[in-house]
Amino acid sequence: MGENNSTTQIGTIHSKDFAHAYYDESHRNAALTRHHHTQNEVIFVKEGQCTFDIAGESYTIRKNQILLISALENHSTHSMCRPYHRYVFVSSMDLCSDYIHDPVMASAFIRSNHYRGVIDLTQETADEIEGYFKILVSETANHKIKWKERCATTLFNILILLYRDNPELFIIEKNPEDLNVIFSIKDYIDHNYSQPLSLESVAQHFYINKYYLSHQFKEIVGYGFKKYIQLIRINKAKILLQNTNLTVNEICTKIGYDNINYFIRLFKEKEELTPYQYHKMYYKNYSL
Template structure:
């Protein structure tokens, strides 16, 4: 994963019919609505977001969007999750993308007096991305990191880590380990032993903090990696299955279809023909 997996645009939709179907990208997504309003379905959560709302969506969350009032305008930033994780490394900032406790909301309102500054930062990011001058990705990611720091300082009650007890901090270490090693054979017993934590406490706490069981999270990371390979390469299904941590092609196809309601080959065909 690298800086090449960065995308950004500013888009205006003029018709309510111009909704965004459930779509594919393998990265963290940040959206700021500047005009109009929209309905979002993110995993199993439904939201109505008017203008001046800022949204954070991670790379294992399915989502759809439907404009409710037009014109509908928004900034969108997509950045590779591994790339941003390696640059920032701070759990406080990354928690807005990575942690999903039961009370988590994917978006919140930016107060009126902060809106001009937020727009200026996002407009600057959009210019950096559009021009792509030498070493643009360093300027882009440093500007994005500064923006996240600004949001953290002024809206820190929206960051999930603020609600995590000190005794639960080890979950972040374990999540980061899974992020880097999901292709390996990771079990609850293995993690319990490696991180010196009761497997029963780990199982409960990981679910409470991240919103996923350990087994679910590993599967979602593997499927996200497989989607990336299906979309960006012409590798055969067996190669993708094994390189994503699945022990066989048949197991991969079965689990992929169960989770995505579509086979890997049909996913590849659909999303390459319907690029957003």
């Protein structure tokens, strides 16, 4: 029998899930279509390799390597070489914003100037990280008391290991005061995206200069202030489109926009689908 090469349509991990982890062994070559996910993703390869396209850049991840993908970025997998064995942990943005308060650790999911793509692991670190992934698989499957807290703690432990071996991949050269201020503002946006937000009003709220805010936010977060707000609002819109039957107009209002045509244009630019098309494709239609 010849090689089984196929293209697989992968659904979205359900956004109501706080977190989900799994181990998978693929024994066929495949190309996955563009992901429209709403969660952060951590991929740890045990065997084989896979090439991801993220924000126009290609990253090939191999055995004993790890890749972190932000919830704000769509990505595609355009080649997968068998056998491809990997652990995957997907988690809502709330996990980082609500449980991981160390800005250096939280910066792992920010594609800023420090980002270098795939992270190499020593065998010792890979073995330890596999143990943590097994905990994540168990916790997200069984949902025992305080499972969310344990998932957050376990992710934090993984990030610490990555930081110890690869400190250059994290934002450490910045003044700690700048990091704390900007991540406080990022957290403020994450929780107040539905409210009117302007550079001037947020700078005033935090008693800082708006030009300082604009420069430092772009430098640390990797997106301009306005762009980041747009991405957060689109992310929240995707969650509502996947999980509710709210109208596009209602969703537009809930995420902080008062111009539905502007919202639809932004959404289509980011997702290559209109909100209606996205809802039709992903509402209650997901797989792992």
